[in-house]
Amino acid sequence: MAVGEGGRRVLLLLLLFTSNCILHWMPVAVNGNTDPNDAAAIRILFQSMNSPSQLGWQANGDDPCGQYWKGITCSNNRVTEIKLSNLKLTGTLPYGLQPLTSLTNLDLSSNNLGGGIPYQLPPNMQRLNLAYNNFTGSIPYSISDMTSLTDLNLAHNQFQQGLNVNFMKLSTLSSLDLSFNLLTSDLPQTLSSLSGITSMYLQNNQFTGTIDVLANLPLENLNVENNNFTGWIPEQLKSINLKTGGNTWSSGPAPPPPPGTPPLPKSNRHHKAGGGSTTTSPSDAGSSNNMSEGSKKSGVGGGGIAGIVISIIVVGAIVAFFLVKRKSKKSSSDLEKQDNQSFAPLPSDEFHELKSVPPSSITEMKTFETSASINLKPPPMDRHKSFDEDELSKKPAIVKKTVTSPANVKSYSIADLQISTGSFSIDHLVGEGSFGRVYRAQFDDGKVLAVKKxxxxxxxxxxxxxxxxxxxxxxxxxxxxxxELVGYCSEYGQHLLVYEFHRNGSLHDFLHLSDEYSKPLIWNSRVKIALGTARALEYLHEVCSPSVVHKNIKSANILLDAELNPHLSDSGLASYIPNADQVLNQNAGSGYDAPEVALCGQYTMKSDVYCFGVVMLELLSGRKPFDSSRPRAEQSLVRWAAPQLHDIDALTKMVDPALKGLYPVKSLSRFADVIALCVQLEPEFRPPMSEVVQALVRLVQRANMSRRTTFGSDHGGSNRGSDEPAIHDV
Structure with missing residues (x-):
């Protein structure tokens, strides 16, 4: 059939419109316009992984969506998935991935990637799999804000420290695998917020404490094997696929819940085939279906019905209470006396049973009782008799947490310490720190100790x-x-700690207080002090369980004995004193503060590493961490010194003039390399203390320092005679 001129025009317009729509709908395939931010982030990732040839990516390419890039999936012009599993990739995971806001799946598992995980990861990921790599450091806190996560797998790496993640916002997380790492400390309480979790794998770490925080989660699979967990296994977890071997669980029956605790909910756990099943009593069997159906229709579940029943009981109790009160013929003064008596003494059998409740349960019980608006307990048996001391001793309030005195340290009296310190006179004062003053104590038997008040x-x-x-x-x-802690004193509201005494005072005094009778520390001694202090921190961070963050590393807290061996003081004090962080934050500006501490006041093992680097800078330069008497550009030791640590000419000018050039240049350079690692601005890039120790040991070994030259009798005030030649061998 012939088509007229008007028909041909219509067909032409339709063809043009269709082709224009196709070109508009398919910009990726035709024009290859990958989002520039995404393209830049992919290039950064490529370079950080040492530009692996096995991927076939273009080193200078800017179109991973328009072209075929292995492992990259896009939607429109945005990267949505990166799957690069088991490709023998090396390198690190870089900063700069945060612009990938459409990325939902990142899988880099089963490779040879290492280093730390950067803080800024793509924020909208649903699945993150970094398992079977060599990642180190701590798990970044920024994971707390990845609210879309459903699967997180960091297994089979070398992550350390505690699990410093806030799980409050991760309600969609269903699978968490942290197994086969070096994670320590107790499980965070925020784990209890994982309302969607079904599988959790924590095995083969160094976690401590109990697993009570997991009790009410809707878990189907849980593995906590080969950790340092203690306490009882919650009953709620025994009906799921549970593996608990290789821990130190408490034997015997678990303690009863505190009075007033409602029964455990049975509707919050998913029961699959093979799992545990709930049981119903015969009286409930016939009506369970109807009740369930009615609950669904009315919107009232089992918890709502229980609440109604409890409300009826409480209302009935209130009515009974006021009826009894109305019938009572007691005078108003007697009633007032009765109110002041709080609660009646428990019968003897109830009292003995209460004593078996653990301290934490007692605390919860007291909170429950005192928060009740109506006292439903019976009045005392003898209304006309007020409580005496015997009756007060029967009250539940006295059943509280008691801490037994430590058996491995001595308990001193205030009188003993007053005599030994001259009533804490100024003549016996040897130092003053963030938590109190330290006095020299001379006892009658000749022993000299240090007393911290x-x-x-x-x-x-x-x-x-x-x-x-x-x-x-x-x-x-x-x-x-x-x-070493030797003893303590706790009398008349006074709190004192008694430590071993070190006659050579602090490293701060050696470096910064001039003394015409003593010689400066020689280079060997400085290396020795750095290595000993590093070993002390390695012990606190990586040997102690749970790990101990010192929080107050400074030269004034490094004490030197007669052989100039270093001893780190105040260890554990800031970790265990309540509100110690606030006390330390009041002393900000000393030059020791890590950037993240100055920013948000949070102390971690990484901030300890930074402070140790500052101490090493003191040893190298002889300068104070902050010295307002110097020119403005040189007042902050780290800011002034850090840019020069890799410049050998600048480094030699930075060295403490008191050394008078008596140091080996190679040893100095290696010493500076360790400092540079420790004082990095980003905490995740600072090494753990075990690596610092290894680096300092290698420094000594490479220099072939003998035990006599490394740990010789260079006592600061002694002549250097025999040691000077060895200096040039270090």
């Missing part, structure tokens, strides 16, 4: 039990380079 502003007078617990914790710290 903790300020009442740091630890109030009424916290005697807390102080005893602090003493107990510190008394378990034993290392040749950690100042």
């Amino acid at each position: 903790i300020d009442s502003s740091v630890l109030p007078n009424d916290l005697s039990e807390e102080f005893t617990e602090i003493v107990s914790n510190i008394s378990h710290l034993h290392h040749p380079n950690v100042t």
